[in-house]
């Protein structure tokens with residue numbers, strides 16, 4: 001099986017004590033950060049759907065992008081498949097792309 005944190009081959013759930021600690025830290029942050037993450041995501045979606053302004057795309061993309069960069073949470077299935085470390089990188093990449101599109105859209109809309 002694979003280490004749940006870094007994805008390396010291992011006999012146990014985690015390949016090292018370090019990975020186990022980091023994973024516990026991640027789940028702790030997720031428990032604490034999830035409500036904030038959800039509220040920011042809802043505000044971003046609300047702005048995109050309800051706010052009648054030319055800047056709504058820009059603002060909602062930037063908000064969503066920052067949300068994912070600060071709280072790099074993904075689905076449990078992604079974590080199982082790729083490990084926590086990789087899933088955080090994926091979430092931050094998605095956030096970075098959203099942020100970039102948000103900034104670019106400011107100049108083109």
Ligand SMILES: [Zn+2]
Nearest residue numbers: 003006015019
């Ligand atoms: Zn590991």
